[in-house]
């Protein structure tokens with residue numbers, strides 16, 4: 626992993642109320658982005674397949690969260706997980722609460 630990947634990923638997590646590490650062609654990522662868009666919040670999306678060093682950033686994410694798959698979602702620096710986690714939180718009504726805590730709704 627390139628040395629700059631870890632601080633880059635960490636600062637995106639630290640500085641973004643909501644960040645989705647994604648790949649542009651990934652259906653699970655599309656579903657997560659669509660759920661967040663429907664709620665109407667601003668959130669940061671990093672398309673790992675479309676940026677230089679995206680693969681190294683995916684390695685860094687795996688080290689930080691133990692999760693290698695995308696989407697990899699953080700809300701207020703808390704690791705949420707992937708699309709199945711986002712959908713379960715949405716269905717249970719808990720996603721709104723987390724977004725409120727993050728100050729985005």
Ligand SMILES: N[C@@H](CCC(=O)N[C@@H](CS)C(=O)NCC(=O)O)C(=O)O
Nearest residue numbers: 651652653693694695696707708709
């Ligand atoms: N159960 C996961 C499935 C996510 C998944 O399988 N994502 C694929 C991309 S569509 C992935 O990350 N594959 C490995 C990779 O792209 O490196 C979720 O709900 O987020």
